[in-house]
Amino acid sequence: xxxxEGIRTETEASVNLQNNIQLKFLxxxxxxxxxxxxxxxxxxxxxxxxxxxxxxxxxxQILAILTDYDGALEDIPEWCIKTGNGFLGILETADxxxxxxxxxxxxx
Amino acid sequence: MKEIYMDHVATNPVHPEVLDxxxxxxxxHFANPxxxxxxxIRAREAIENARxxxxxxxxxxxxxxxxxxxxxxxxxxxxxxxxxxxQNKGKHVIVSRIEHHSVLNSARFLEKQGFAVxxxxxxxxxxxxxxxxxxxxxxETILVSIIHASPEIGTIEPTAEIAKxxxxxxxxxxxxxxxxxxxxxxxxxxxxxxxxxxxxxxxxGPKGAAALYLREGTRIVPLIYGGIQEGGRxxxxxxxxxxxxxxxxxELAKRDLQKRINHVRPLRDKLISNALKIEKVFLTGHxxxxxxxxxxxxxxxxxxxxxxxxLAGKGIYAASGSACSSKALKASPVLLSIGIPAHLAxxxxxxxxxxxxxxxxxxxxxxxxxxxISRLREISPYSKGWEGTGDQTCTAKK
Numbered sequence: 468x469x470x471x472e473g474i475r476t477e478t479e480a481s482v483n484l485q486n487n488i489q490l491k492f493l494x495x496x497x498x499x500x501x502x503x504x505x506x507x508x509x510x511x512x513x514x515x516x517x518x519x520x521x522x523x524x525x526x527x528q529i530l531a532i533l534t535d536y537d538g539a540l541e542d543i544p545e546w547c548i549k550t551g552n553g554f555l556g557i558l559e560t561a562d563x564x565x566x567x568x569x570x571x572x573x574x575x
Numbered sequence: 576m577k578e579i580y581m582d583h584v585a586t587n588p589v590h591p592e593v594l595d596x597x598x599x600x601x602x603x604h605f606a607n608p609x610x611x612x613x614x615x616i617r618a619r620e621a622i623e624n625a626r627x628x629x630x631x632x633x634x635x636x637x638x639x640x641x642x643x644x645x646x647x648x649x650x651x652x653x654x655x656x657x658x659x660x661x662q663n664k665g666k667h668v669i670v671s672r673i674e675h676h677s678v679l680n681s682a683r684f685l686e687k688q689g690f691a692v693x694x695x696x697x698x699x700x701x702x703x704x705x706x707x708x709x710x711x712x713x714x715e716t717i718l719v720s721i722i723h724a725s726p727e728i729g730t731i732e733p734t735a736e737i738a739k740x741x742x743x744x745x746x747x748x749x750x751x752x753x754x755x756x757x758x759x760x761x762x763x764x765x766x767x768x769x770x771x772x773x774x775x776x777x778x779x780g781p782k783g784a785a786a787l788y789l790r791e792g793t794r795i796v797p798l799i800y801g802g803i804q805e806g807g808r809x810x811x812x813x814x815x816x817x818x819x820x821x822x823x824x825x826e827l828a829k830r831d832l833q834k835r836i837n838h839v840r841p842l843r844d845k846l847i848s849n850a851l852k853i854e855k856v857f858l859t860g861h862x863x864x865x866x867x868x869x870x871x872x873x874x875x876x877x878x879x880x881x882x883x884x885x886l887a888g889k890g891i892y893a894a895s896g897s898a899c900s901s902k903a904l905k906a907s908p909v910l911l912s913i914g915i916p917a918h919l920a921x922x923x924x925x926x927x928x929x930x931x932x933x934x935x936x937x938x939x940x941x942x943x944x945x946x947x948i949s950r951l952r953e954i955s956p957y958s959k960g961w962e963g964t965g966d967q968t969c970t971a972k973k
Binding site (some may be wrong): 509510511514535536537542 | 687
């Protein structure tokens with residue numbers, strides 16, 4: 468019977484982190500065109516929100532996402548790479564992160 | 576067009592007998608179960624009858640059943656309620672990496688509240704090794720919550736062995752049995768767990784009705800405060816029709832369990848053996864230790880979502896894994912946990928059979944599925960291998 472034989476233990480995120488993703492931490496906030504607050508929301512709300520909010524923005528505009536979900540540290544930069552959008556950086560505050568993403572192209 | 580529903584793990588239709596049992600509680604028996612007059616008493620009796628039937632399905636005592644509104648609510652209740660009730664004893668919780676999001680996200684919430692959480696790995700079949708659970712236990716551990724059966728890969732966990740360890744060490748054990756209750760025999764005495772989550776819509780009951788089994792003598796902090804419903808442990812005017820429906824569905828599930836298993840298992844086996852004849856289609860989860868109506872695969876070089884669309888075009892309704900990960904365009908953490916590379920995990924499909932599935936449905940499926948795979952592979956950029964995926968671990972191109 469063809470059962471999948473596991474061949475590795477790394478997660479998708481860890482592989483991508485090693486390969487591509489650079490976390491950029493900022494010293495001060497960036498002026499955003501739209502801000503969305505999803506503090507206290509958990510996975511996968513950050514990914515669904517970014518998808519929806521970016522559709523509402525024009526190319527060249529900046530979205531700020533406020534979240535306290537740690538998984539976003541891997542997922543949001545990765546989402547930007549996957550979709551070809553610009554990841555501008557992360558501002559870490561006392562109780563949440565602010566992610567800045569620039570829309571570079573229309574989502575498919 | 577022929578329509579074949581092969582997504583019974585997502586939800587099920589309400590059984591006609593269940594609906595008949597529920598209807599009077601929308602109409603003539605509408606009273607609040609807390610009211611002291613006769614109609615209120617009747618509503619209260621209906622709830623207690625449902626409680627007895629729900630308890631009987633899992634071999635519990637009626638007073639050990641707390642009605643809730645969903646599996647997700649119940650898992651939140653179990654994790655947060657037990658963690659907060661026992662935080663003076665310790666602040667460590669153990670879960671597996673293949674839990675439902677309602678367990679995983681509750682665990683993450685607890686981390687933010689100062690608890691430590693261990694996320695246990697699974698083997699290539701998705702099984703949590705009881706020895707690994709034992710190793711992860713510390714003096715601080717207060718709760719171990721390991722899913723009973725995975726809705727995504729069908730694997731049934733060694734829950735009784737895990738609970739034996741936790742019982743010896745005086746640690747509370749919970750299992751999310753949403754995918755298993757009504758599909759296999761679930762007996763809280765032989766499983767030996769302290770808490771168990773079950774949801775009615777998984778066994779032909781209504782949506783909006785679920786329950787927590789809480790072993791007698793186990794303390795829990797309520798998730799919802801208010802009135803005295805459910806012994807003060809879950810406030811809010813009871814959803815009487817849904818609870819009555821859950822009770823009826825539990826009664827039918829207990830009566831028909833073996834019949835249901837005998838019906839779906841050979842159909843499922845036929846589906847699996849045919850699907851595995853197709854090149855580079857792999858079964859995910861355990862080949863034997865799995866839910867009887869459950870068949871899950873990864874199909875190389877094509878995407879699960881594309882398969883689902885073409886299958887739906889042929890009237891076959893199935894799923895690609897956990898709903899949230901597919902909507903978020905993220906590889907399923909369950910498939911990654913069993914060692915499936917991210918690119919292959921994109922080709923995930925899950926077929927779950929039920930009472931209404933027929934021999935003819937499976938024959939039709941067996942005819943359509945290979946055609947759809949061939950058609951999608953013809954247009955797939957990866958049909959000759961995984962070049963360009965950037966995945967260093969991929970064996971397909973070697």
